[in-house]
Amino acid sequence: MKIAVAGKGGAGKTTVSGTVARQLSRAGHPVLAIDADTNPMLGISLGMGPEETYRLLTVRQGLDDGTIEHQHSVEGLVEAFGVDAPDGVRLVVAMREARVDPGCVCCGGITPQQMLGELEGERRTVVCDMEAGVGAIVRGGKADIVLIVVEPSVKSIDVGIRVAAAAAEAEVIVVANRIRGEADLEAIRAELGDHELAVVPEDPTIALADVEGRAPIDVDPGAPGVGALARLAERLVAQPVRG
Amino acid sequence: MSTAGPYPKFWATVGSRPARRRPGVVDDYEWPPGERPLRIVVVGKGGAGKSVVAGTMARILARRGRRVLALDTDGVPGLALSLGATPPSTPPLVAAVDQAEGGCWRLKKGVGPVRAVQRFSTLAPDGVRVLEVGDHPVSGVASVTPSAQAFYQVIHGLPEARALRAWTMIGDHPAGPRQTTHDWASYADTLLVVAEPTWKSALTARRLAELASARGAAALTVATKVSSPGDADRVTQIAGVPVVATIPADEAVRESDRLGVALIDHAPSCPAARAIEQLVDDLVDGKVGQVTGP
Numbered sequence: 001m002k003i004a005v006a007g008k009g010g011a012g013k014t015t016v017s018g019t020v021a022r023q024l025s026r027a028g029h030p031v032l033a034i035d036a037d038t039n040p041m042l043g044i045s046l047g048m049g050p051e052e053t054y055r056l057l058t059v060r061q062g063l064d065d066g067t068i069e070h071q072h073s074v075e076g077l078v079e080a081f082g083v084d085a086p087d088g089v090r091l092v093v094a095m096r097e098a099r100v101d102p103g104c105v106c107c108g109g110i111t112p113q114q115m116l117g118e119l120e121g122e123r124r125t126v127v128c129d130m131e132a133g134v135g136a137i138v139r140g141g142k143a144d145i146v147l148i149v150v151e152p153s154v155k156s157i158d159v160g161i162r163v164a165a166a167a168a169e170a171e172v173i174v175v176a177n178r179i180r181g182e183a184d185l186e187a188i189r190a191e192l193g194d195h196e197l198a199v200v201p202e203d204p205t206i207a208l209a210d211v212e213g214r215a216p217i218d219v220d221p222g223a224p225g226v227g228a229l230a231r232l233a234e235r236l237v238a239q240p241v242r243g
Numbered sequence: 244m245s246t247a248g249p250y251p252k253f254w255a256t257v258g259s260r261p262a263r264r265r266p267g268v269v270d271d272y273e274w275p276p277g278e279r280p281l282r283i284v285v286v287g288k289g290g291a292g293k294s295v296v297a298g299t300m301a302r303i304l305a306r307r308g309r310r311v312l313a314l315d316t317d318g319v320p321g322l323a324l325s326l327g328a329t330p331p332s333t334p335p336l337v338a339a340v341d342q343a344e345g346g347c348w349r350l351k352k353g354v355g356p357v358r359a360v361q362r363f364s365t366l367a368p369d370g371v372r373v374l375e376v377g378d379h380p381v382s383g384v385a386s387v388t389p390s391a392q393a394f395y396q397v398i399h400g401l402p403e404a405r406a407l408r409a410w411t412m413i414g415d416h417p418a419g420p421r422q423t424t425h426d427w428a429s430y431a432d433t434l435l436v437v438a439e440p441t442w443k444s445a446l447t448a449r450r451l452a453e454l455a456s457a458r459g460a461a462a463l464t465v466a467t468k469v470s471s472p473g474d475a476d477r478v479t480q481i482a483g484v485p486v487v488a489t490i491p492a493d494e495a496v497r498e499s500d501r502l503g504v505a506l507i508d509h510a511p512s513c514p515a516a517r518a519i520e521q522l523v524d525d526l527v528d529g530k531v532g533q534v535t536g537p
Contacts, residue, residue, distance in 0.1 A: 008319070009289010009418025014443065039288065039419035039450065041443040050442040050481075054449070132289040132418035133319060154503025155294070155321045162319065187501065211477075213442030 002121040002128065003236060004143035006167070008159035009132030011149040012177040013037075015206060015216060017129035018045025019226060020147075022217045023233035025087040030124035032078065033085065035093045036112030042093075042129045046085040047215030056083065056093045074118040086215070117142040125237065134162040145236060146170045149177050150192065152184035157191050164195060171196075175232065178202045198235070200228040272408045279527055282412045284314075284428035287437035288447035289418030292467040295496060295506050296437055297415040298325025299519045302507045304527075305369040309411045312360060313373040316394060316427050317417040318387050320378055327505030328367035334377025334390030335363040336397070348392040356400035357407060359393070368508070401430040419447065423454050433532050434462040438482060440474035445481035452484045463531060465522065468492045487531040488522040490515050 005017045017033065025031040035042035043053030082090040094112040116128050121144070128143065146167040150160040164172050174195045176188045180202045189197070203225025209216040216226045274280060281304070285297040297313065305311040315322035320330035339359055340348045350359070364372040374397070377390045401407060412430050416422045423434070434455050438448035452462040464485065466478040470492040479486050493515035499506045506516055525531045 010291065011289070037419065038421045039447050041446065044443055044446075050446055054446055131421070133317070151290075153497075153500035155319070155324060155500065159319050184501070210441035210443065 001145065001237070002116060002119065002126040002143045003145045003147060004116065004128045004130055004167075004170070005147045005149060006130045006163045007132070007149035007175075008151070008156040011151045011156050011159075012175075012200070012206075013132070013149045014041050014045045014129050015210075016147060016149050016175055016177070016200075016229060016232075017127050018042055018047070018215055019217050019229040020233045020236065021085075021089050021125075021127045022046060022087050022215060023230045024125050024127075024237060025089045027233070027237070029237060031089045032082070032119070032124055032126045033089050033091045034112060034115060034119075034126060034128040035091065036095070036116070036128050037131045038095055039131075040093045040095075043085065043091060044213050045209075045215055046089055046091060047218045048083075048085050048091070050213035056091075057081070074115050075120065077115075078119065086218070113142070134159060134166060143167075143170050146172050147175050147198075147232075148172060148192075148195075149175045150188055151178050152176070152180075152187050154187075157188060160188075160192055164192060173198055173232075173235075175200060198228065198232045200225050200232075274409075278309075279529055280409075280411070281433070281526055281532075282431050283433045283435050283526075284414035284416060284423075284431035285435045285437060286416045286420075286423055286451050287418075288439075288444045291437040291439050291444050291447075292490065292496070293418075293437050294321040294325040294415050295500075295515075296435070296465060296467070296490070296519060296522075297413050298322055298327075298505060299507050299516060300523055301326060301367075301371045301373075301411075301413045302369050302505065303520055303523045304411050304413075305371045310409060311371045311411045311413065312364070312407065313367065313371050314398070314412060314414040314430075315373060315375040316391075316398075316414065316422055318376050318378070318391065319417075320375055322415040323365075323367070323373060323375065324503050325505055326367040326371055326373055327508050328365060328371075328373055331365055331375060331377055334387050335365070335375060336377065336390040336393040339363060340389045340393040342389075348389040350393055350396050356397045356404045359397045360407065368505070395427065398427060399429050420450055420454055423451055433526070436462045436464045436482070436484070437467055438464060438478050439468040440466060440477045442481060445478045448478065448482035448484065452482060463487045465490060488518065488525065490518040490522075 005013045007013050021031045021033045043056055044050050078092050081092050085091045094115055119126055148160045148163050150156050172195045174192045175198045177200045179185055179199055201224045203223050205220045205223030206216045206225045209219045285293045287293050301311045301313045323330040339350055339354045341351050343349050364374040367373050376394045414428050436448045436451050438444045448464055455462040462484055464482055465488045466475040466486045467490045469475055469489050475486045475489045491514045493513050495510035495513035496515050499509035
């Protein structure tokens with residue numbers, strides 16, 4: 001199964017991706033996590049530590065530097081570039097904008113969308129943390145399930161609506177994040193109420209994990225927000241409900 | 244690299260398409276006493292508060308009598324909301340382009356940066372003009388592409404647009420480093436990096452500061468959502484660049500975001516708005532933003 005995680009910047013995509021990946025792996029599922037953000041930070045939410053995450057080699061950088069040989073398949077790239085994150089999650093950083101002359105973003109190497117499209121998704125769960133905004137999904141993510149992470153703000157919901165429209169071929173689950181109460185939830189339901197909703201309450205544990213650069217699941221797996229994400233992970237591997 | 248003038252040319256060789264910059268066009272404008280030209284782009288991780296900072300700064304400067312051009316290069320109209328403007332329903336610059344042989348979109352004959360601003364920008368409160376890439380239509384990405392390509396050309400024409408030389412320009416980039424690497428702010432002499440005191444946000448600031456430094460630019464860091472005395476120091480430590488302004492965590496910001504209204508209209512004297520005003524003062528007075536290159 002392939003899961004893409006999308007939404008406005010700062011909505012919580014990386015926290016959702018990292019926690020869901022860790023939880024699935026703990027439950028015994030083989031998990032491949034792809035960081036498809038040009039500003040890759042997924043390693044932090046997986047629990048690899050901020051400085052280690054910052055240094056992670058990207059697929060494209062490695063190809064350009066000659067650090068790794070060109071591979072004939074996406075699976076080969078994943079093999080060559082994957083690093084091990086806690087709980088047995090395998091992490092691949094697809095791309096990073098860190099060059100003065102970056103060349104063309106469209107053809108300067110394998111795109112996360114290609115990667116997601118070509119990867120084998122039958123015998124493992126692929127969790128792909130997308131770049132902020134609508135473009136990443138519109139450019140053709142081939143996911144079975146798209147998690148749209150939405151905060152209770154007009155801008156975040158606005159991005160969510162567009163992602164939902166662009167991701168119409170996939171099964172869509174809206175992850176309502178940082179929810180403090182019914183008023184927050186109402187705003188999201190009013191615009192995205194047609195979709196399945198997973199509610200993640202505002203959680204000081206997740207905020208603390210962000211400040212400390214740790215995985216929320218390592219700070220306190222029993223915290224309400226972390227628990228909500230664990231339940232979301234269970235739901236993802238359950239039989240699809242789309243009918 | 245010399246950074247003597249108010250417009251150090253550190254963007255000149257940036258990115259995949261070098262900015263053409265005619266020296267003197269902005270430099271030879273006589274600013275009224277006490278005024279400094281401000282050409283700023285606000286960058287940072289998603290959710291750090293870029294649009295709120297950019298939009299509030301633009302409104303404050305316009306209230307002080309400046310002609311302000313706000314530039315929103317994000318395909319989702321966040322800056323408009325933070326300015327208190329109504330986002331256009333279609334990508335405005337679509338009407339300004341035609342397709343060249345080979346499929347590239349280019350500005351129509353006779354449409355330069357000045358005309359693009361005159362005809363395709365919209366009016367925000369306090370007289371701010373806002374030019375936007377425009378809205379991703381709900382049906383797909385196709386129709387925003389011409390507008391985005393036109394916008395890129397407009398941006399690269401801004402530094403040499405004589406009629407706009409007295410204008411203050413404030414840009415708002417989408418989350419992350421993508422547009423910074425691809426030179427979407429050739430008009431800007433100041434890179435304002437917004438970061439909250441979390442590792443992800445401050446590391447993004449480090450990444451952006453490194454990108455700026457790789458091309459001889461300096462970045463100024465603004466710490467947002469600051470709630471304890473050590474927060475700004477944390478951002479400085481992680482990002483590796485000093486924080487020049489501190490914007491406190493403020494429920495009014497969350498509430499104005501939730502409602503989709505401009506902070507300056509929702510709570511004009513809330514602590515966050517006052518801190519942004521202080522940042523404007525410091526930039527105008529030259530207390531911060533005296534860019535020094537390597």
